[in-house]
Amino acid sequence: MYDTIASMQPEVLAAYIGGGGALSGVILGIAGTLAAARIQARGATDQANAARDAATTQAAAVLRQQARDARRPVYARALAAGRAYKARAELCADGSAVPEALDDVAAELEAAVALVELEGPHVLENAAAHLLAQATVFGRFVIDNRAMLRAVDQIRIANRTPEELAPEQVQAANRLEIALGALRLSTRRIDPHWRRFLVSRRGTEGPEMRRALRQWAAARPGMPPEPSDDDVSAFQAGLDHAQASVADALSTGLLTTDQARELLHYCSREEGAADIRPTQLDAAVNALERALAAFRSKAQAVLHEGEDTSGVHPAG
Numbered sequence: 461m462y463d464t465i466a467s468m469q470p471e472v473l474a475a476y477i478g479g480g481g482a483l484s485g486v487i488l489g490i491a492g493t494l495a496a497a498r499i500q501a502r503g504a505t506d507q508a509n510a511a512r513d514a515a516t517t518q519a520a521a522v523l524r525q526q527a528r529d530a531r532r533p534v535y536a537r538a539l540a541a542g543r544a545y546k547a548r549a550e551l552c553a554d555g556s557a558v559p560e561a562l563d564d565v566a567a568e569l570e571a572a573v574a575l576v577e578l579e580g581p582h583v584l585e586n587a588a589a590h591l592l593a594q595a596t597v598f599g600r601f602v603i604d605n606r607a608m609l610r611a612v613d614q615i616r617i618a619n620r621t622p623e624e625l626a627p628e629q630v631q632a633a634n635r636l637e638i639a640l641g642a643l644r645l646s647t648r649r650i651d652p653h654w655r656r657f658l659v660s661r662r663g664t665e666g667p668e669m670r671r672a673l674r675q676w677a678a679a680r681p682g683m684p685p686e687p688s689d690d691d692v693s694a695f696q697a698g699l700d701h702a703q704a705s706v707a708d709a710l711s712t713g714l715l716t717t718d719q720a721r722e723l724l725h726y727c728s729r730e731e732g733a734a735d736i737r738p739t740q741l742d743a744a745v746n747a748l749e750r751a752l753a754a755f756r757s758k759a760q761a762v763l764h765e766g767e768d769t770s771g772v773h774p775a776g
Contacts, residue, residue, distance in 0.1 A: 534579045535759040538572040538588055542752050545569050545595045546745070552602045553741060555613040559603045569595055584762060587755040594751040598744040605738070608726045611719035612736055618714075629714040632705070636714075639705035640727045641734035643698040648731040649691040651684045655729050658687075658695055665696075699728060 545565045551557035569592060576588040602609065617624055618633030625633070647655060657676055664672055669692060677683045687695075706720045715723070723736075732739045 531579050532763060534572075534575045535584065535755075535763070538569075538576050538591070539752065539756055539759070541565070541569040541572040542591050542595060542748070542755065546598070546748050546752070549595075549598050549602050549748075550745070552599075552606070553609050554616075555610045559606050562599050562603070566595075566599065581762060583758055584755075587751075587758045591748075591751040591755050594744075594748045598748050601740060601744050605722065605726070605741075607716075607718045608722035609738070609741070611715050611723040612738070614714055614719070615736065625714070626712065629709075629712045632709045632712045632714050636702075636705040636709045637736060638734075639698075639702045640723065640736045643702045643727050644730065644732040644736065645734060646691075646694045646698040647728065650687050650695050652729070653684055654687055655695075658692060659699065659728055662696060662699060665693075702727065 545562070545568075548557065548562055548565045552559050552562060573588045573592045577585050615633045615637050618630045619637075622630045650658065654673075657673075661669065661672055670686075670689070673686045673692075677686055702724055706715070706724050709715045710717065710720050726738065727736060730739065
């Protein structure tokens with residue numbers, strides 16, 4: 461091969477070399493074009509991916525906003541229904557409305573909670589269910605104790621607007637409030653397990669009462685220690701005083717028989733302050749208020765997820 465090349469004329473050899481150089485240039489040009497095309501294609505792909513990601517992000521934002529727009533009235537309805545139920549139950553508790561007045565607000569709250577269950581998310585489902593449960597506890601207490609609550613309200617009327625009652629009724633209400641307040645205070649010294657027994661054995665005193673206490677405890681293993689003689693005497697004296705005051709209130713027409721019986725029954729079994737307002741009622745109201753606040757707080761968190769919530773009012 462070398463001999464062939466050597467035998468070529470100079471101008472032929474030059475042409476041959478020149479042709480090879482041109483071919484190399486073509487090859488290099490093609491390679492450069494391909495590389496440029498590849499770079500351009502990669503850039504186009506990156507742009508397409510970026511556009512796709514931006515579109516996906518925008519679509520997700522639109523969907524989140526649509527979900528917020530759909531959920532907001534659902535959450536607002538449940539919150540409003542819970543507040544309406546609380547307000548109506550409080551009217552029933554102070555005698556301004558009958559328990560049947562709870563029916564329509566209860567139905568609205570149940571319907572509103574059902575919508576939250578459908579709309580979600582799970583954290584709001586739980587909060588709504590808790591709200592409904594606390595409202596039910598409040599309403600059930602009002603319904604089950606309506607006679608007692610009405611009696612408490614009658615005593616309050618004597619304090620707030622005595623002109624609405626006869627003078628003898630106002631006097632009877634004041635005596636009854638003092639007697640029942642003292643009875644509730646005396647119950648603090650008697651374990652709840654013993655209160656019903658002591659009420660059932662009223663009139664039994666001294667050694668006979670002590671024997672009865674021991675027999676009751678022996679028949680029921682695990683009973684708390686027997687109350688002392690002083691505590692038993694104070695409790696029974698409180699019962700006697702309260703019963704006499706209840707009879708006085710009945711004679712003036714301040715209370716009905718049902719109201720008097722339920723009020724005495726309640727105060728002889730629940731410890732509390734001298735104020736005869738039922739502590740269970742206050743506990744039910746407070747529990748419902750906390751459930752409302754918790755639902756509101758969680759709803760705000762869901763509706764404003766990912767947003768700056770520095771201007772959002774705190775739950776309450």
